[in-house]
Each structure stands twice: as structure tokens, then as C-alpha cells.
Amino acid sequence: MPPTAFEPHDHSSCVSDGVAAVERHCAEHKLQFTKVRRRVLEILLNQHKAWGAYEILDKLREEGLGSQPPVAYRALDFLVSHGFAHRIERLNAFIACTHFDTHHAPAFLICRSCNRVVEAESDPRAGELGRAAQSAGFVIERTVREAEGLCPACVGRASA
């Protein structure tokens, strides 16, 4: 499953499918998918970039959905805690989850030029972190794996 967001794709389905999947999941698990939460998810899905909480808040404010930081942070907390979105530590920003079904430990590729971010599936026990943890007797609960660099399009542009 190669990352797709760096490639042209039918983006409108990213939004509609994402919202639909979360809607379904919330219905099944009796979670309240409220207006603000839905709107924040839509905003996140709207571009494959990481959104700062205050960028989202600005949008909400324009639309009359809330004007104070806790409004945005609460919606983001909800989305993140249920796996509908992820926090990108490197950017202090948030992105919609694109591997929603699988129970995952995500890894991210962040293009510093066009700011697009792609989520890759990963196994938390694999790789350096897992190996180091095992040899140290460390129990991993959560991992942060983020790579910053240039996406294929921007590499081409730079070397051209």
C-alpha cells in the first residue's frame, strides 16, 4: 500500500469517504459526532497537510462555529483520541487519519516544501525503536515517527 497523497487522486472522495467512515464508526460506538467535530474533520480532510489548531479555529470562527481555543482543541482531542486524526509532533499540528480501519501505529512523511503529509502504516515493534526498547526492557505505549524531507514532486522541482 504505497502512500497516495503525494500522487494525483480523486480528492473529493478523500473528504466524503473519510467523513462517512467516521460517521459509521461513531454510530456503531455511540459516539457523538457533533457539528463542530464533523466540521473539523472535514477541514482536516480537505487538504493533505497538517493543520495548526489555530488555523482550524480561524475557519470555525468564520463559520460561526466557535471562537475560543478550547473549541478547536476539544474537537481535535476527540478526533485524535478515537484515531480519526493524528497529531504531528514535529509541526504541532493535526492531520486526518487515512488508514482508519486498521489499529495502527502511524508513521508520517512530511514535505517541507509543499507541506503535504502522508501517513504510512507501520508496526511499532519493528524498526529501531522496537529493537532499542526490547534490549533495554522498555515497554512502548506510544510512538512518534515522523520524517521530514522532500516529496517526489518537490525533489523533481528542486533538481530541475
Next chain:
Amino acid sequence: MPPTAFEPHDHSSCVSDGVAAVERHCAEHKLQFTKVRRRVLEILLNQHKAWGAYEILDKLREEGLGSQPPVAYRALDFLVSHGFAHRIERLNAFIACTHFDTHHAPAFLICRSCNRVVEAESDPRAGELGRAAQSAGFVIERTVREAEGLCPACVGRASA
């Protein structure tokens, strides 16, 4: 090379060896290892935990070495940019480098209970990130790999 900071060790040598190594490196590369920079490195080396910039600033202030945020941030920038310290994105905090010689892409194990942080050596091209990057044609420039969980001592304490 198993991580050592989770185990008992002669900690005074962590500080003195660390400072000496950086001192040598600065001399060789004509870098100015000024009073503030040295002191910040000592503070970082003093405990195997991640220090917030403002914690460091408080210490500097007590000692009359500076009172405004840029003093701490500038010293930290120097240390990080030359590989003498690392930033832990997950904690918005900084830690002294313990694998100083090797040109590295560090990974970290963060104990959420005792707050100790251990640096593990790693190969940026290995693991999930490298694989994902390669298949996407993404060029990695920098990676963030941080695992949060419980160190051996705290696991024992919790299950006891």
C-alpha cells in the same frame, strides 16, 4: 550497545566526559564554547531527562547568566545544531547527546513515569519510515523517532 541511562552508572562521568568531548570538538572546529553554552550543556548532562527551555532559563537566571528566553534558546540552538544536544519533539524539551561521536539519526525512549530519556542509535534508512519513504520516492532529511512508555524500573514498580 544497550542504552545505559536506565541502569545505575557512574553519572559524574556523564557530565565531565560530555563537556570534555564537546570542548574538544569545538576547539577542533573553531566553535566558540562560551560560558552560557557550556553551562547549558552541563545542565542538560546533569540528569538523563529532557529539560524544557524555560527550566534551563530559570537555572541560568538564578546564576546570573541570563534572564530572557532568547538566552536559553540561543544556547540550545547552538548545541542542537552541532549535534551536542537533541530536541525531543514529543516533550518540547531538550536532552544532551550521549552518542556524540557517531554521525547519527537518534531515536529516544521516554519513560512517562520517571521522565528519564535514553538515546538509541539508529539508521534513518531502516525501519518503517525508510521503507515508506523509499516506496513513495520521498527524500528524508531528518527524522523524529520517539517512543513513550515505561522503563524497566517503572514497569517493575507498576506491576509489583
Next chain:
DNA sequence: CACAGATCGTTATATAATTACAGGAGACGT
């Protein structure tokens, strides 16, 4: 309806980081 728990609106505050600019100390060529 009445209740409990979740969610929301708002004010205030905490924490983290940067910008901007003036001054100082050392390196270096002349």
C-alpha cells in the same frame, strides 16, 4: 419529567518560541 454524563461557550492564564534591535568582545588585515 428527572437525572447523569457529555458537550459547549467563555474568560483567563499558562507554556513555548521568535522578532527585533542595540551593544560588546574577539579576530584579522592594514
Next chain:
DNA sequence: ACGTCTCCTGTAATTATATAACGATCTGTG
């Protein structure tokens, strides 16, 4: 020694990110 260049320092102000606290309102359920 003199200017001058560069890097480093001191400080004020501001921006960015995130949380605390609290009362009001909504939602599902008996």
C-alpha cells in the same frame, strides 16, 4: 593601534501553542 567584520549577548515586546476552570446546555435513558 585602528578600523571593521563577525559572532555573541542583553533586553523588550510579541507571537504561537495549549490548558484550567466554571457555569450553561444538550442528549440519552429510566
